[in-house]
Amino acid sequence: MFGRVLKLTPIINNTRYYSTSGTVKNILGKVGIGRLNHVAIATPNLKESCDLWRDVMGADVSEPADQKEHGVTTVFVGLENTKIELLHPLGENSPIANFLKKNPSGGIHHICIEVDDIHHAVKTLLDENIRIIDPNPKIGAHGKPVVFLHPKSMNGVLVELEQK
Ligand SMILES: C[C@@H](C(=O)O)C(=O)SCCNC(=O)CCNC(=O)[C@H](O)C(C)(C)COP(=O)(O)OP(=O)(O)OC[C@H]1O[C@@H](n2cnc3c(N)ncnc32)[C@H](O)[C@@H]1OP(=O)(O)O
């Protein structure tokens, strides 16, 4: 797919794969991270946030979808190069309830990065002693498996990994 691999050079813990033309074709890294899928914003008022992003900011805003497995309702705001995921608590024991208690007007809740192979990513991260909230992937908002890395292992940022 990338032509003949000429050499594998470890650079800051990543492995760069050079094609025969000498250009860097892919940087798989140890975990296999790829594109930023979304930035999630928790909001105390989903309708007001939808109005803000649709009517004031002028973005495409999806219909709300209940993610019962995750205890949240999600709305996706389309941007040119990524998405914003608006999050509102669903049901009792929502994982975002405490966050909204601490941040009553809302705030950036997590970022989501795509990975080549979620099982490989989980294994690699556990080997590095990164805290994974539940290492068994659940199906996320895009119908693909996701896991969450604890903010205490990730410079204070909750990180979702989503299978590409
Ligand atoms: C649908 C799906 C998708 O996109 O496909 C989704 O995104 S679902 C999105 C919703 N689902 C999730 O977020 C699932 C994973 N998240 C969780 O399980 C939870 O939110 C935790 C991350 C474990 C936090 O739970 P909780 O707030 O109840 O615990 P806690 O209040 O004791 O917090 C423990 C410490 O983590 C910090 N903390 C909590 N939430 C944080 C966040 N979002 N970003 C950064 N730090 C955070 C707290 O301030 C606290 O730090 P201090 O101790 O220093 O005060």
Ligand SMILES: [Co+2]
């Ligand atoms: Co998310």
